[in-house]
Amino acid sequence: MDTPASAATSIRLGPRAGCSRSRILIPVFGAGLPSVGVQLDTFHMNIEESDMAEAIRLAGPRLKHFHAVENNxxxxxxxxxxxxxxxxxxxxxxxxxxxxxxxxxxxxxxMARRTHTWRQVATSEEVAVGGKRRLSAFL
Known part of the structure; x- marks a missing residue:
């Protein structure tokens, strides 16, 4: 719940909803509590959503955090x-x-074991620098 303490510390809650689950969690977490919303992640959305843009629209102002991750x-x-x-x-x-x-x-x-990462797809620098360069075209 939003309390004077949470407002004073500027705490925002945005649990990652596994996207299709976001359809359930958004109404629950977003019900009148401005500091509570959801986090969306395109890697998971790619698996669980048939229309990622519609899932983002569904989250609307309750979207608190966004992970821009490629499908692989x-x-x-x-x-x-x-x-x-x-x-x-x-x-x-x-x-x-x-x-x-x-x-x-x-x-x-x-970390690789916990995240089920079994192959190196790109380096950290490639993700950070290349991702920023490529996605900046959409801003």
């Missing part, structure tokens, strides 16, 4: 995610916050 966890803008549609939807809902890239290196064995 490689360099954003080199795979199958419909970035133009996603960024158009982000613009439609007024999202003006962070777009975060995720990178799961195979050279960190514990």
């Amino acid at each position: 966890r490689g360099v954003p803008g080199t795979g199958q995610v419909p970035w133009a549609d996603c960024f158009a939807a982000l613009n439609e809902v007024g999202y003006d916050d962070l777009c975060v890239f995720e990178f799961f290196p195979v050279d960190l064995p514990v």
Whole structure:
């Protein structure tokens, strides 16, 4: 619940909804609590949503955090995610916050095991620099 304490500390909650689950979680978490919303992640949306842009529109102002991740966890803008549609939807809902890239290196064995990363698709630098360059075209 929003309390004076949460307002004073500017805490925002945006649990990652596994996208199709976001259809359930958004009404529950967003019911009148401005600091509670959802996080969307294009890697998971690619698996679970038939229309990523519509999922973003559904989240609307309740979208608190956005992960821009390619369908194969490689360099954003080199795979199958419909970035133009996603960024158009982000613009439609007024999202003006962070777009975060995720990178799961195979050279960190514990992280690779926990994230089921079994091959190196791209380097951290390729994801960060290449992803920014490619996705900037949609801003």
